[in-house]
Amino acid sequence: MPLLDRSPLMGSRQTICDWCIFNDFEKKDVLSHLERIVEPMNTSRIVSKERINSCMTADEAWAQCATSLCIAIPELSDEIARVSTDAPRCLAPNKAKHPMPFTYDLGHRKLPFVSLHYQGCVADLLTMAHEFGHAVQIVASWKSGKGQMPPVAREWCAFISELAILQFNELSSASICSAYNADDNTYFGAHKSSLEAALLDGQRQYQYAWNYPLARYFSQTLFQRCKSTQLSKIYAAGANGGRMLNKLAAEYFGGHPLPFPTKRQNSDSVLMKNYFPEIPTEKSDLPAIEAYRTLGMMTYLDLDYLLGHSEMSISKYYNRLLHHLQTQTAYVVIGDENKPIGYATWNESDQNPEHVEFTRQAAPFGDHLRLQRSLKRRLPHAKTASSKNERSARQAQIAW
Incomplete structure (x- = not known):
C-alpha cells in the first residue's frame, strides 16, 4: 500500500544506507528494533474475507474510518473532516488498471486521491483505514508547510489509522483484530527478513517493503502509550516526521525494553485481550x-x-x-x-x-x-x- 508521490523521494537505485539517512535512522538502532520484534505464528488470512456488515456501503465504511481516527486524535479533526468530505476517491476502480490500493499526493493545497477496492470484507476496512491515514497525513503535513514525509513515518501514520479503526469501531472487533493480526505475517515475516538481509548486505537496492516492519512496530508500541497531541504532531511533521518518530520511540522504548507485540498464542488472538477475572454472578446483600x-x-x-x-x-x-x-x-x-x-x-x-x-x-x-x-x-x-x-x-x- 505505498503512497504515490508526484516526485518519488526514494528510488530503486538507492541502497539501505540511503534509506537509513532519509528516514533519520542509525543502522544499529534499526537492528536493535528488529531484534525486539517477535515473528508471528502462521495466523490464517482466511478471516479477512469475512464480511463486516452486509449493509455497510463503501461510503459508510469511509465515514467509520473518519470517526475512529477523530476519536483517537481529535487534534486532527479539521484535517480528517476535509479528507472525509472532500478528498477525491475511487472505491471501485478498474482492477486490471489499478490492482493495488494507493494514495496519490497531488501536491500543496490539493487534496490527495485515494483508490482501493472495497467489497465489504474486514480486510477492505483495514485497507481503507490505512489509505485514509495516508490522506490525513498528507493534508496535515502540507497544512503545516513542512512538505513530504519520509516513508517509514508516513506508513506509521497509516498504521495508526488502522489501530484507530480497531479500537474505536462499531463493528465486529474480533474479526477485524484477527485480520489485523494476520497481516503481521507479512510485515513481521517476509518484509522484516528483507530489511534484515539488506542491513547485512549493504548494497541491495531499495524496496518499499523495508518501510513496513518498523512503521508497524512503532505504531503498535506508541499508539496506547502516547497522548493524541504527540501523535498529531507527527502527522503534521512532513519532512521532519522521521526525526520526530525516532525521538518519540527512543523515549518510550527506554522505559519499555520489551514492548508490544508479543508472540500470538493462537489463531484467534486479538489485539487487546481482557484478562480480568469474571465478577461474581450473585450480588451481595451488603x-x-x-x-x-x-x-x-x-x-x-x-x-x-x-x-x-x-x-x-x-x-x-x-x-x-x-x-x-x-x-x-x-x-x-x-x-x-x-x-x-x-x-x-x-x-x-x-x-x-x-x-x-x-x-x-x-x-x-x-x-x-x-x-x-x-x-x-x-x-x-x-x-x-x-x-x-x-x-x-x-x-x-x-x-x-
Whole structure:
C-alpha cells in the first residue's frame, strides 16, 4: 500500500544506507528494533474475507474510518473532516488498471486521491483505514508547510489509522483484530527478513517493503502509550516526521525494553485481550461490599489504562472515586464475558439538568464505543454530553 508521490523521494537505485539517512535512522538502532520484534505464528488470512456488515456501503465504511481516527486524535479533526468530505476517491476502480490500493499526493493545497477496492470484507476496512491515514497525513503535513514525509513515518501514520479503526469501531472487533493480526505475517515475516538481509548486505537496492516492519512496530508500541497531541504532531511533521518518530520511540522504548507485540498464542488472538477475572454472578446483600467491588473494578481498569490515574496518590484517587460513588455519578460496564470492560465518571449541573460532563472514561481493551452506548442508555435524561479527553490538549469535547 505505498503512497504515490508526484516526485518519488526514494528510488530503486538507492541502497539501505540511503534509506537509513532519509528516514533519520542509525543502522544499529534499526537492528536493535528488529531484534525486539517477535515473528508471528502462521495466523490464517482466511478471516479477512469475512464480511463486516452486509449493509455497510463503501461510503459508510469511509465515514467509520473518519470517526475512529477523530476519536483517537481529535487534534486532527479539521484535517480528517476535509479528507472525509472532500478528498477525491475511487472505491471501485478498474482492477486490471489499478490492482493495488494507493494514495496519490497531488501536491500543496490539493487534496490527495485515494483508490482501493472495497467489497465489504474486514480486510477492505483495514485497507481503507490505512489509505485514509495516508490522506490525513498528507493534508496535515502540507497544512503545516513542512512538505513530504519520509516513508517509514508516513506508513506509521497509516498504521495508526488502522489501530484507530480497531479500537474505536462499531463493528465486529474480533474479526477485524484477527485480520489485523494476520497481516503481521507479512510485515513481521517476509518484509522484516528483507530489511534484515539488506542491513547485512549493504548494497541491495531499495524496496518499499523495508518501510513496513518498523512503521508497524512503532505504531503498535506508541499508539496506547502516547497522548493524541504527540501523535498529531507527527502527522503534521512532513519532512521532519522521521526525526520526530525516532525521538518519540527512543523515549518510550527506554522505559519499555520489551514492548508490544508479543508472540500470538493462537489463531484467534486479538489485539487487546481482557484478562480480568469474571465478577461474581450473585450480588451481595451488603451495600458496602458492592461498593468496594465497584471501586476495585474501576481501580483495575485504571491500572491497565496506560493514560490512567495510577500516578495519583492513593488518598486523592480514593476520594475522587468515593465522591462519584456517593453521588451515583460513576458507572462500570460489564462485557459479554462477565468482565469489566470500562467505566466512566461524570458531573451533573442543576443549571442544565439535560447536560453531563464526563470527567473520566477508561476502556483499556478498546471498548470505547460500547462504553459510550452504555452511558447513553444509563443517562437517558442527558440530551447533550461533553468530555474532558485526557489524550487531548483541548479542555472539552462533545461526547454526543
